[in-house]
Amino acid sequence: MRVFVTGATGFLGRHLVTQLKNRGDLVTAVGSRTCDLTSAHSLSQFCDPFDQIYHLAAWTQAGDFCLRHPGEQWLINQKINTHVLDWWKEKQPQAKLICMGTSCSYDPSLPLIEENYLRGEPIDSLFTYAMTKRMLLSGLQALHKQFGMNYLYLIPSTLYGPGYHTDSRQLHFIFDLIRKILRGVHYGEEVILWGDGEQMRELIHVDDFIEALLQLVERENHTHINIGGGREYSIKQFATLISEEVGFCSSQIGYDLTRYVGARSKVLSIQKLLSSLPHFQPRSLKRGLQETIHWYLDACSPTERK
Ligand SMILES: NC(=O)c1ccc[n+]([C@@H]2O[C@H](COP(=O)([O-])OP(=O)(O)OC[C@H]3O[C@@H](n4cnc5c(N)ncnc54)[C@H](OP(=O)(O)O)[C@@H]3O)[C@@H](O)[C@H]2O)c1
Helix, strand or coil: CEEEEECCCCHHHHHHHHHHHHCCCEEEEECCCCCCCCCCCCCCCCCCCCCEEEECCCCCCCCCHHHHCHHHHHHHHHHHHHHHHHHHHHHCCCCEEEEECCHHHCCCCCCCCHHHCCCCCCCHHHHHHHHHHHHHHHHHHHHHHHHCCCEEEEEECEEECCCCCCCCCCCCHHHHHHHHHHHHHHHCCCCEEECCCCCEECEEEHHHHHHHHHHHHHHCCCEEEEECCCCCEEHHHHHHHHHHHHCCCHHHCEEECCCCCCCCCCCCCCHHHHHHCCCCCCCCHHHHHHHHHHHHHHHCCCCCCC
16 A cells, blocks of 8 residues: 655654554655645655555644644644645545544533534634644545545544653653653652643553554544543543652642643543444553653653653
8 A cells, every 4th residue: 555644753653654664555754854744835746646645744732832822833734734635636636535633622511522523612722723623624524525535534632652752842741740750750859740630631542543543544434533542530640650650659749720731621432433443442541651651761861851
């Protein structure tokens, strides 16, 4: 199979490219340095027909990044998505386009079921990023409606696992917890987490996500599907599990009520996923966290862990 991957240098992209190559696909993988998708002509160099296009590229980070960059996020992500959809329609209409959504696009006051993805309003702090992801789905739906083009739009909960970024970007909460607690262990630093610790979050291990994604791509067409772990935990529970794993006393953890916490609760319904893949069973949180912590200890020198 001939496959094209945008966002191939990102956290998900690196894992996906490895798995696509392992299954024998001929993979063309691009990141922003090899193909800047904000430029209208960036994709014109890719003329050979692809069977599948995985569009993972997006300009975002975790924490309060979206709150601080709403205008840039609108311009950059709208350009990226429009250029990919335009190239697909004009040059690659035979390909199935697989795109990534986000749980942030849901209105948190509604059940997080696929029928509600385009309903209500995303939370204010993530509004622009969330709306560009909604527009991406709207574009796919429109191109399917008018031209019969085939797509699949997958909505991950927060991804975790080995191989995350080790640069200075804003980390997804689970990597931030690991970093802070390890610094408590290694340097005796105070561990202070954002919010009251009662906010609930859900994770999906990146390899479990890809396993589900690759099976869904074979079975499902022109629809959108949540992929999550199916269960949420409080930040305190995550912190306790990490502390147990690395030998830190979790009662020493403090909470900063003045800091940004985002949505209070976020768990995707996975009924649609399970109706397509009834045997889907993500690994346990304990096992996934162990893998992630061990990777983190190997990948980041003590200075990088700062
Ligand atoms: N990680 C999560 O928990 C999560 C959850 C929900 C949805 N998602 C979605 O899943 C997808 C992958 O997420 P991720 O965590 O792998 O993201 P990531 O690590 O931030 O990677 C983003 C990718 O997009 C590329 N990119 C950014 N700007 C670009 C541009 N102007 N032109 C071309 N490529 C550009 C980056 O290239 P460079 O490396 O060259 O900068 C990188 O390869 C994204 O669409 C994201 O919205 C992720």
